[in-house]
Every structure is written in structure tokens, then in C-alpha cells.
Amino acid sequence: MKLDRILITAPSSGSGKTLVTCGLLGILKKRGLKTASFKCGPDFIDPMFHTKVIGTKSRNLDTFFAGDEVTRMLLRKNGADCDIAVMEGVMGYYDGLSENSSRAGASDLAQVTDTPVLLVVNAAAASRSILPLIKGFLDFQEKPCIKGVILNRISPMLYPRMKKVIEEELKVQVVGYLPVLKDCVLESRHLGLLMPDEIASVREKLELLSGELDHTLDVDAILEIAHGARELPEEADLKLPACRIPLKIGLARDEAFCFFYEDNLAMLREMGAELVEFSPVHDRELPEGLDGLLLHGGYPELYASALSENRSMLASIRKALEKGLPCMAECGGFLYLHEVLRDMEGREWPMVGAVPGKAYYTGHLTRFGYITLSEGKVFGREVGDIRSHEFHYFESEHAGEAFLASKPSGKRSWRCIRSGSSLFAGFPHLYYYANPEVPKAFLECCVERKSDV
Numbered sequence: 001m002k003l004d005r006i007l008i009t010a011p012s013s014g015s016g017k018t019l020v021t022c023g024l025l026g027i028l029k030k031r032g033l034k035t036a037s038f039k040c041g042p043d044f045i046d047p048m049f050h051t052k053v054i055g056t057k058s059r060n061l062d063t064f065f066a067g068d069e070v071t072r073m074l075l076r077k078n079g080a081d082c083d084i085a086v087m088e089g090v091m092g093y094y095d096g097l098s099e100n101s102s103r104a105g106a107s108d109l110a111q112v113t114d115t116p117v118l119l120v121v122n123a124a125a126a127s128r129s130i131l132p133l134i135k136g137f138l139d140f141q142e143k144p145c146i147k148g149v150i151l152n153r154i155s156p157m158l159y160p161r162m163k164k165v166i167e168e169e170l171k172v173q174v175v176g177y178l179p180v181l182k183d184c185v186l187e188s189r190h191l192g193l194l195m196p197d198e199i200a201s202v203r204e205k206l207e208l209l210s211g212e213l214d215h216t217l218d219v220d221a222i223l224e225i226a227h228g229a230r231e232l233p234e235e236a237d238l239k240l241p242a243c244r245i246p247l248k249i250g251l252a253r254d255e256a257f258c259f260f261y262e263d264n265l266a267m268l269r270e271m272g273a274e275l276v277e278f279s280p281v282h283d284r285e286l287p288e289g290l291d292g293l294l295l296h297g298g299y300p301e302l303y304a305s306a307l308s309e310n311r312s313m314l315a316s317i318r319k320a321l322e323k324g325l326p327c328m329a330e331c332g333g334f335l336y337l338h339e340v341l342r343d344m345e346g347r348e349w350p351m352v353g354a355v356p357g358k359a360y361y362t363g364h365l366t367r368f369g370y371i372t373l374s375e376g377k378v379f380g381r382e383v384g385d386i387r388s389h390e391f392h393y394f395e396s397e398h399a400g401e402a403f404l405a406s407k408p409s410g411k412r413s414w415r416c417i418r419s420g421s422s423l424f425a426g427f428p429h430l431y432y433y434a435n436p437e438v439p440k441a442f443l444e445c446c447v448e449r450k451s452d453v
Contacts, residue, residue, distance in 0.1 A: 026210025
């Protein structure tokens with residue numbers, strides 16, 4: 001399969017990857033190119049900004065979760081019928097699972113998918129000193145995949161001179177720059193970037209960004225680099241089991257519950273589930289006729305008052321779970337299931353009450369990064385190891401002990417997850433392509449309950 005593609009990366013976080021990616025996506029959209037966008041790694045928020053620009057769902061590509069072949073399959077699948085794919089890297093280009101490994105990082109994704117790379121370099125308060133920085137990235141790996149450089153926070157007057165010296169001395173193409181763009185700042189919060197809908201005039205800012213970059217990026221050169229990507233190998237698609245009977249799965253989706261891997265939702269639909277969206281913030285009760293319930297992550301702590309005061313929804317969910325409605329809840333959804341949620345100001349809010357005790361803000365990042373879950377069952381079924389991810393500032397008095405969570409590098413491990421015959425709930429975020437037996441177990445449980453009712 002021939003798919004033009006490019007990966008945007010940088011020496012470190014905060015170098016301008018998201019700005020360049022969103023600006024480039026906007027330019028490609030204006031040129032009428034059908035574009036697929038991807039985020040390297042497990043991040044939820046950057047893909048939302050991509051979606052705001054191009055109007056179609058952005059996806060994640062994660063080699064830790066999915067492995068090499070499935071990652072390429074997802075790129076082919078989600079890039080089919082597109083003119084170009086744009087990927088945004090994670091952290092620094094060579095960062096990965098640990099200080100000893102680039103696995104699951106941007107350089108790994110570039111290697112696995114054979115994708116040309118553009119390196120965004122922050123040139124603020126420097127000139128010639130950025131040359132050894134760029135040279136180090138070009139020389140560090142035998143095949144770095146880096147085909148071009150973009151200079152960020154550089155003056156229009158200095159850019160032509162820096163482009164000339166970099167291209168002459170390092171033999172790498174410089175394909176544009178970003179001046180200082182004060183009106184295009186993407187603000188931060190404790191879990192990363194603010195949500196797109198929370199940034200004032202986000203569409204106007206992104207349009208302004210793409211308009212500026214249309215003048216400062218050599219888009220034709222970038223398209224030529226992307227066109228130079230080799231064909232993706234033809235590999236067998238993953239065969240997914242189908243539900244024996246139709247299922248209706250309730251999907252909590254609103255401003256409080258908004259962290260989704262789009263490929264997870266697509267997988268459930270492909271397996272035969274109908275996803276019925278509802279809002280724990282605004283709706284008064286669960287949709288009728290549900291066979292299962294999904295409570296994903298997000299920012300329930302920021303909407304704790306509205307969630308807690310929506311007593312009819314709390315009662316509706318509690319009653320459904322007491323009757324055995326199968327439910328998967330992760331991170332923010334897990335917080336919502338507790339008896340009480342204590343927020344960042346120490347205020348306590350009654351919640352669903354399906355999980356005993358209190359979930360509370362710790363004031364620091366409690367657990368962060370990739371983990372492998374083992375030694376447990378999902379809805380009473382053996383599914384093997386589950387590669388997943390944690391990132392949260394909250395803790396639970398009853399986080400569960402059904403699984404052992406182990407870091408992929410190092411010796412740290414801990415018990416977690418509340419898992420029973422009809423509930424699977426905890427802090428880890430799951431990517432279903434890491435282990436399709438997990439959604440299979442959930443849907444099988446839904447089928448069994450529907451057959452018994």
C-alpha cells in the first residue's frame with residue numbers, strides 16, 4: 001500500500017510539535033488533501049486538537065500496545081483512501097520506555113512504519129549552537145529517518161542564514177520555520193494540554209496558526225518528503241470475533257468523560273456492538289435497553305459538582321450495576337464509581353457508590369507510564385497479559401487487587417483493578433488492540449447477561 005506520510009518530532013517536549021502538526025494539518029486541509037492524523041503513544045488530548053483541525057477522528061499509533069505488525073496494520077487501515085498521513089511524535093525523538101530504550105517512542109514508530117521524519121528544533125536564544133544539537137540527532141541512530149528540519153521561535157531575518165548554514169554543514173534539508181506566535185499558545189493543565197473546547201476561540205487560533213505557517217513552511221518540500229515514503233508491506237489484518245447477538249453498549253461521553261482511543265470504539269463496532277452515547281453530566285438516566293456500560297477517562301474532578309448533583313443519573317447507574325449490568329470503567333470512570341470523590345480543593349462529592357470508600361486528589365502524579373497487567377481475570381475469563389497505561393493525580397482507598405501491574409522496565413509493581421463477574425474497573429487505560437481478548441470477554445459477558453434476562 002502506498003501512503004504518503006510524515007512524522008513530526010522534536011528533541012524534547014515543549015518544542016512545538018503540536019503547533020507544527022496542527023498548522024500543517026490545517027494547510028493540507030485547505031489544499032484539499034484528504035488527511036489521516038495520528039499521535040505516537042498513549043496520549044488522548046493531542047488527537048483532539050488534530051480532530052478540531054481536520055474534522056475527522058485522529059488515532060493513536062503505539063508500538064508498546066500493539067506491536068510492529070498491528071501498528072502497521074492500523075496505519076494502513078486508518079490511512080486507506082487518504083492522500084497523506086501526518087503523525088505527531090511523543091516527548092523527545094529518541095525517548096521511549098526507559099533511559100535505556102527508544103521502544104514505543106517516536107523514533108521506534110518511524111522505524112516500524114518506515115516514515116520520513118521532520119525534526120522541530122527550538123531555536124530561541126541560539127544560532128550556531130543548534131547545529132551540534134541537530135547533528136547529534138542525525139548521527140545518534142544508524143537510520144534516523146530524519147529527512148528535514150523545522151526551526152521554531154526564530155526571527156524571519158535570521159532564518160535564511162540559519163537555513164543556509166545547516167544545509168551546507170549538516171546536509172539535511174530545512175523546510176521552514178515558526179516565528180514566535182503569541183496568539184497561538186496552547187495552555188496546560190495537570191494532565192497535559194487543556195481540552196480544545198476550553199481554549200477561547202480555538203478554531204480561530206488554529207486557523208491563524210495554519211495561515212501563518214502557510215507562509216513560513218515549505219509545504220511543497222514537506223509533501224515531497226512525505227511522497228518519498230516507501231510502500232507499507234502487505235500483512236494480514238487482525239481477525240476479530242463477532243458478537244453472537246446484537247448488543248447495545250452505553251458509552252459515557254461528555255465534557256467530564258472524553259478520553260477515548262478511537263480504535264477501541266471502532267473495534268467494538270466491528271465486533272457487532274452498537275455504542276449508545278449518553279452524558280452523566282446532562283442526562284437524567286441511562287438510555288433504555290443497555291446490555292453493557294463503558295465509563296472512560298476524562299476530568300470528572302472538574303465537573304464533580306454537576307456529576308454529584310445529577311442524583312437521578314447516579315441512581316440509574318447504581319441500580320443498573322446492582323442488577324448486574326456489565327461495566328468497564330477506567331481512570332476518570334473509576335473515580336466516578338466511588339462513594340465519594342474528593343477534589344483538588346478538598347471538597348467531597350457523593351458519586352455512584354459502586355466502589356466503596358473515597359477517591360481523592362494526591363497533589364502529585366501518582367503513577368505514570370506503561371504497565372503490563374497480569375495474574376487476573378476479566379469478567380471471570382483468562383485473557384493473558386494486558387499492556388496498558390496509567391497517568392493520574394488521584395488515588396483510591398479501594399483500588400483493587402485483581403491484577404499485578406508491572407513496569408516494562410525496572411522492578412516496580414503493585415496490585416490494582418477491581419474485577420468481578422460483571423465489573424472491571426481501575427486506573428489503567430486499556431488499548432484493545434494490545435489484547436483483543438479483553439473486549440471479547442466484556443462483550444461475551446454482555447451476551448450472557450442479555451440471554452439470562
